[in-house]
Amino acid sequence: MTVQLQELAAQLESIRQEAQQALAATDSLEQLEQLRVKYLGKKGPIPQVLGGMAKLDAADRPRIGALANEVKEAIQSDLDRRRTALQAAQIQAQLEAETLDITMSGVYRPQGRIHxxxxxxxxxxxxxxxxxxxxxxxxxxxxxxxxxxxxxxxxxxxxxxxxxxxxxxxxxxxxxxxxxxxxxxxxxxxxxxxxxxxxxxxxxxxxxxxxxxxxxxxxxxxxxxxxxxxxxxxxxxxxxxxxxxxxxxxxxxxxxxxxxxxxxxxxxxxxxxxxxxxxxxxxxxxxxxxxxxxxxxxxxxxxxxxxxxxxxxxxxxxxxxxxxxxxxxxxxx
Structure with a gap:
């Protein structure tokens, strides 16, 4: 494995670990969307890494492409799992906030009558x-x-x-x-x-x-x-x-x-x-x-x-x- 290939592979692995930690720490769907754009968007770090493929030998380029796809899929999987967890938590919080105590006496409102x-x-x-x-x-x-x-x-x-x-x-x-x-x-x-x-x-x-x-x-x-x-x-x-x-x-x-x-x-x-x-x-x-x-x-x-x-x-x-x-x-x- 050439030195250039090793460097690009290390960068991709670093991106994966960084994204995994950031996704685990986020606590809102808004932040999660921002992280998705940051790591999977067109201006994210993975396309920047792939831009260095021009320095690689022709035989090494498919290996970096495959590795980049693995990192993308891993980040996407982590993102989907975190989104599911945050949505479930949001629903549970809403249910707890809107729970009614049916044992409490209701507010009496007298029924109107036609004169x-x-x-x-x-x-x-x-x-x-x-x-x-x-x-x-x-x-x-x-x-x-x-x-x-x-x-x-x-x-x-x-x-x-x-x-x-x-x-x-x-x-x-x-x-x-x-x-x-x-x-x-x-x-x-x-x-x-x-x-x-x-x-x-x-x-x-x-x-x-x-x-x-x-x-x-x-x-x-x-x-x-x-x-x-x-x-x-x-x-x-x-x-x-x-x-x-x-x-x-x-x-x-x-x-x-x-x-x-x-x-x-x-x-x-x-x-x-x-x-x-x-x-x-x-x-x-x-x-x-x-x-x-x-x-x-x-x-x-x-x-x-x-x-x-x-x-x-x-x-x-x-x-x-x-x-x-x-x-x-x-x-x-």
Whole structure:
């Protein structure tokens, strides 16, 4: 063996031992990657050693090449074993850090409940959606036109006195009913129309056990060719049966500016008649206001107070209980 061959072989063995010691001492995957680049990269010590092969005899060069490959494979094997060990240690540390003591008491988080007003509004809406109606909504701050004029309320109409209105400084109002959504929807949609309109309303009512200045309504509207009061009665009957079950129902003549004829609907509940909702056939003037031809289309509408339904079905004696946020009351639902 020539002197040059011995020197190159010694250098390769030194590189192997140095790499073995460095790999054994490393304690992170990041450091391990740095060592891989250092010893097995293109700029590592092994390629530098191989660069001296030009000084060797042709017969000695294959021996140095084979020896260099052995050193590379040995370093790679040591590196793989160290990587496996470090990964296993990392997983074990993570498991120990994330271990839960299942014998400890958990942190109690009380389960939320749907408010009885929201629950009743959802229940009513779901019934009409099941009958093929689409949910429609509108702004709570309205103009006089949408809240009154387009619904056949004249400026001096006595019906305006029935609804004490909250007027805003800019001339707009807080809507007194969700009927304004009917006008907004019909203005942008052609018949047939079948919509259900849940929402919050405002009136200058004196707050007591049965009245609130802020309350909620759900209304329905259907417009199509050939709709009659019989269709209205059938729809109301199906709705009330799903809400109350098999109970006697009666329609009493009434008056609303936006329907003609109009009726109040009562159900017999726990031995007495309860007024539940108002309804009627859409007045032709309302259809004209949105560009529908009353000679072609007819429609019916109905509306009900959500709080009243909730009070009846949940046997609540005072509407103010619905707004006090008293957990002792709300947790019953």
């Amino acid at each position: 009885p007003i929201n629950g009743m509004m959802d229940r009513v809406t779901d019934i009409f959606v099941g009958l093929g109606y689409t949910v429609a909504e509108g702004p709570e701050m309205e103009t006089d036109y949408y809240n009154f004029e387009a619904l056949n309320f004249l400026h001096d109409h006595p019906a305006r006195d029935m609804q004490d209105t909250l007027y805003l400084p800019d001339g707009n109002i807080m809507r007194t009913h969700t009927s304004s959504v009917q006008i907004r929807y019909m203005e942008t949609n052609e018949p047939p129309v079948r919509i259900v309109m849940p929402g919050r309303c405002y009136r200058r009512d004196t707050v007591d056990a049965t009245h609130s200045a802020v309350f909620h309504q759900v209304e329905i509207l259907a417009v199509d060719e050939g709709l009659t009061f019989t269709d209205l009665k059938g729809t109301i009957k199906v709705f009330l049966e799903q809400l109350f079950g098999e109970v006697p129902i009666r329609f009493r003549p009434s008056f609303f500016p936006f329907t003609e004829p109009s009726a109040e609907v009562d159900v017999q509940w726990k031995g007495r008649w309860l007024e539940i909702m108002g309804c009627g056939m859409v007045d032709p003037n309302v259809l004209k206001a949105v560009g529908y031809d009353p000679e072609v289309y007819t429609g019916f509408a109905a509306g009900m107070g959500v709080e009243r339904l909730a009070m009846v079905l949940h046997q609540i004696d005072d509407i103010r209980r619905l707004y006090t946020s008293d957990l002792r009351f709300l947790q019953q639902f």
